[in-house]
Amino acid sequence: MSRFEAEFKGRLGNFEVDVLFTLPQTGITALFGPSGSGKTTILRCIAGLTRLEGNLVVDGKSWQNSSNFLPTHRRPIGYVFQDANLFPHLSVRGNLEYGLRRIQNTQKTKLWEEITEMLGLEALLDREPSKLSGGEKQRVAIARALLSAPEILLMDEPLSALDPFSRMEILPYLQRLHLDLKVPIVYVSHDLHEVEQLADWMILLKKGHVIAQGSISELLANPQLPLARLPEAAVILEGAMQNFDSKYCLSKISVNGGSLTLSQNLGVVGSRHRLRILAREVGIAKSWQDGDASFLNVLSAIIVDIQPFGEQQATVFLCLGKQANGDVLLARITRKSCDVLQLKEGDEVKALIKSVGLVGVPTVDQAG
Template sequence: MNDGVRAAFRVRRGGFALDVAFMAPARGITALHGPSGSGKTSILRALAGLDRLDGRCTVAGEVWQDDDVFRPPHRRAVGYIFQEPSLFAHLSVRDNLIFGMPRRERRAQGAAFDETVERLGITGLLDRDPRHLSGGERQRVAIGRALLSRPRLMLMDEPLAALDPDAKDRILELIEELPRDFAVPVLYVGHDMREIERIAHHIVLVDKGRILAEGPLGRLQADPTLPLSAARDAAVAVDATVAGHDAAWGLLSLAVGEVRLLVPGEARPLGAAQRLRIAASDVSISLLPPVDSSILNSVRVAVAAAEPAGPAETLLVLDLLDAPGQRLLARISRRSFAELDLRPGRAVHAQIKGVALAG
């Protein structure tokens, strides 16, 4: 049975101790998120077999490491993407890509090679010298070489760190499509929650060599006991589908359960998946359905939890009544919290001042 990635690693080096155990689903993108020095890169290197730590690791039910087994890196079928693309300067782009392929496939190349370079948008770069490519182009080639190695697992260690904003956006779009187009699970290390909110499905929170929590992205974002909700830019990623488009006003209608949300945007195919980002600072509360308001989106919610957020604010966790299982965050003043009597379980209306497309 393909049960994704299951790993547990332990090591002590000087003053740093790593003791982690987690699971990453077999499909989609799992983000490893946490402060610098918390152990995220150590986890990736252990998964790749580059560092031999105490512990165990299975991928799709196959044992890569336990008390009796340790597969070396070349037998782990891992595609590893670093911050800086590690291309061979003396080889053309084509030869860099071929180098990553299994030996038995290098001569034939064929449809798999052509399809991969076309999907990555690097067909026109094949005869170029890697030294003359832009940062984004080099990273595309590095991803292509990793994919052509037929990996069972893709590991990405802050692959956007050295790129300008335009190149970051193009590479993010590419990474977002990897699980669908190439059916390979991805573990992605990133510091920027905006990146993670756009591409990740599952998240593992790491701090000081320990796992704070792991689970679906939206659920952990809306957990008031975790650091994600305490950030000033706290938000929840919401998965929606396209329900319509109002060309006259340039508004896209998106469905989340029985809820319909309007967001500025161009027409997209009906039923297409679309991820939204709803910031806690953009959600306000009303006891009654709002009337004559400039705010387009108002939804029925119930207060699930309330936590202090500094000396003057309260963080609310809100259940969408017409989209079971979906939660939002709202950061409001303590005074409003008290005057509206927003006790857990109370049904109210959430006005969403800003709904942003994630990407």
């Protein structure tokens, strides 16, 4: 049973919310959807900052039901706002200590050292918030939330107010959180690429309703969902390091139904990695002889679905492996190619992958 169950129902102005979802024990869950889908509203409901009718049970304790509503300051949450939201009248140290001073914890010194080290804040402690860069502010905000020893961390588009350089600066810290943190993180975002890099799970929202929830790999490759119909559609594959070819500096990663080659050293054999393959980087061949072309990654696959994409293109859903039991890949090809190759469901083909991206960090055990 999930330790976190939420149900919210109600209206805010003329916006209607009706959601029911659960969260896993650990890992990052993305609340994903277009603007106006209710992502931030739902996050605020979890925090108790916005009140809608509903039920919220965390670790067997009720935070909200029909007769009870735990106010925000009595919920063990950490909240990272879109615009850092540091207290302007306190120094970085003062901001960080604000939450720390208000919790019952015997190991405050240890917590302080861990968190300030994790987010690289030692050099910033005596500065004023107004003298920090956008990325630094957000790092302080994340540390401040973590120092109140939350049982769940809520993040409201923490990267959206930052310039691309600051984003690049913050992402590694977020990925580290993902690894080191034992509490679940709910991450609101409308940036698919960000979600692909960070999230393990996804709750897909549309106009205040949950249209799907599950692991990010499943949702991205699901023909029923709008994600595969986005121009930047991609899949996320999890794989283990198989071997390293030191002559060409190539790593071989095994995934469900095949193996992929990446031109970089991915460390020890057995380490787990997360790979991202864009639909438009995948081509299809009916037949294939080794040594015919420069592609390093050519995998056997079965076509499981074909959907039109715009006027000229189509999205082909490919299941890796000869028995159609492996991971799903998306291929975005022209409709003309589809017709010339006479592609149809059930066909055995070769997927030609132009490039495989590495995202995130080596993944942890994700049993939720």
